[in-house]
Amino acid sequence: MKGYTRTFVILALLLAIGPYILYPIFLMKVLCFALFACAFNLLLGYGGLLSFGHAAYFGMASYVCAHAAKIWGWPPELCLLLGTSAAGLLGLVFGALAIRRQGIYFAMITLALAQMIYFFALQATFTGGEDGIQSVPRGNLFGVINLASDLTLYYVVAAIFLAGFLAIFRMIHSPFGQVLKAIRDNEPRMVSLGYRTSQYKLLVFVLSAVLAGLAGATKVVVFQLASLTDVHWMMSGEVILIVLVGGMGTILGPVVGAFIIVAMENYLAPLGAWVTVIQGLVFVVCVMLFRQGIVGLFERSLARLKKSPR
Numbered sequence: 001m002k003g004y005t006r007t008f009v010i011l012a013l014l015l016a017i018g019p020y021i022l023y024p025i026f027l028m029k030v031l032c033f034a035l036f037a038c039a040f041n042l043l044l045g046y047g048g049l050l051s052f053g054h055a056a057y058f059g060m061a062s063y064v065c066a067h068a069a070k071i072w073g074w075p076p077e078l079c080l081l082l083g084t085s086a087a088g089l090l091g092l093v094f095g096a097l098a099i100r101r102q103g104i105y106f107a108m109i110t111l112a113l114a115q116m117i118y119f120f121a122l123q124a125t126f127t128g129g130e131d132g133i134q135s136v137p138r139g140n141l142f143g144v145i146n147l148a149s150d151l152t153l154y155y156v157v158a159a160i161f162l163a164g165f166l167a168i169f170r171m172i173h174s175p176f177g178q179v180l181k182a183i184r185d186n187e188p189r190m191v192s193l194g195y196r197t198s199q200y201k202l203l204v205f206v207l208s209a210v211l212a213g214l215a216g217a218t219k220v221v222v223f224q225l226a227s228l229t230d231v232h233w234m235m236s237g238e239v240i241l242i243v244l245v246g247g248m249g250t251i252l253g254p255v256v257g258a259f260i261i262v263a264m265e266n267y268l269a270p271l272g273a274w275v276t277v278i279q280g281l282v283f284v285v286c287v288m289l290f291r292q293g294i295v296g297l298f299e300r301s302l303a304r305l306k307k308s309p310r
Contacts, residue, residue: 007252008166015158024154025222030262031161032219037242037254038168039211044240045249046172047204048184049099052107052236053114054212056094057087059231060117061213066133066226067126076139076147080160080217087213088206090117095205099198111233118231132227136220153222160218164211169251171207180204241279245286247293256295 018027036058043049065083068074074082098109121127128134138147147153171177183190183197190197220226229235238261246257261279268275290297 011165011252011255012162015162018158019151019154024150026262026266028150028154028157028222029219029266030259031157032215032222033239033242033262034255034258035161035164035218036212036215037239037246037258038165039208039215040239041243041248041250041254042168042171042211043204043208044243045253046177046180046184047201047208049201049205050107050240051098051110051205051208052233052240053094053110053112053117054208054239055231055233055235056114056117057091057209057212058216058219058235058239059121059226059228060090061087061216062220062226062230063121063127063133065217065220066136069139069220070133070136071126075143076141076221079139080214080221083217083220084210084213087216088210091206091209091213092202095202095209099201099205111236114231114233114236118228118233121228121231127226130228132225134225136224136226138221138224147221157218157222160214164214165255168211172251176200176203241283243293245282245293247295247297247299250293250295250299253293253295257293260294 015031018024036054040051040054043051043054061083063083064086065079068079068082069076094110094113097113098106101109122129138153140146141156145152145156147156179190179195180200183195183200187197216230219230242257242261243254244257245260246255247253260282264279264282265275268278271278286293292300
């Protein structure tokens with residue numbers, strides 16, 4: 001636990017000095033996708049549930065948050081809360097349907113349900129269709145903090161990310177998290193011990209959807225835009241890529257993966273469609289050479305060094 005405390009302190013320090021080294025908008029995008037990936041990693045890495053439709057919660061929260069801010073004129077804290085709650089409610093409904101099946105059937109159900117949300121966003125009037133919801137006002141947080149400044153907004157986004165990150169860490173290292181990992185490793189055994197595994201899987205599904213929704217709503221405040229990209233199946237694929245590259249089932253893996261993938265999209269943008277090809281190559285290399293991801297490989301190498309005789 002001391003090692004993790006040291007890691008949190010280092011992470012907080014890096015976040016504090018980050019905007020003075022890199023562009024704040026870039027860092028805020030990294031933090032939004034890192035929180036999204038951490039939420040997905042909670043479901044896949046610790047719950048053992050592969051969802052192909054997590055963009056539904058990310059995108060629905062972004063649309064609800066954007067609509068509340070632009071049309072209803074709500075303050076940002078209420079918009080974030082409403083968007084996150086909408087994602088949680090959607091996760092409860094979809095999770096109750098999806099957990100009835102396992103493996104590839106579970107994954108296909110989540111993909112089909114997410115595609116329903118995509119076509120709903122395409123046809124519904126409040127989403128703006130293909131145009132999305134643009135020019136979303138950032139407003140004043142709690143009526144005091146003006147979010148028009150990128151630097152001020154960055155520290156708000158960093159605080160939201162750290163809160164979500166610490167919440168996930170607490171879940172993983174709680175009795176709930178231990179039961180969850182046991183279900184992931186051997187569900188029939190946990191059933192034989194009397195655990196209601198469906199309830200645990202539904203709970204982790206909803207928690208993952210809530211945190212994914214928080215990431216989507218925060219992204220709207222940053223970029224002042226909610227679009228079909230947020231609910232597209234490629235967004236679900238991108239978060240899977242981030243988690244696998246960074247390290248599935250690790251605490252910092254999604255954060256490292258988000259930084260790498262977003263940096264590639266940002267700095268390799270002049271290459272156009274070749275960015276997708278490069279990302280695909282990175283994914284293939286990770287799967288072929290170190291399936292545990294970058295952070296997983298680092299942790300395993302560090303463990304070997306500690307065990308080796310001096």
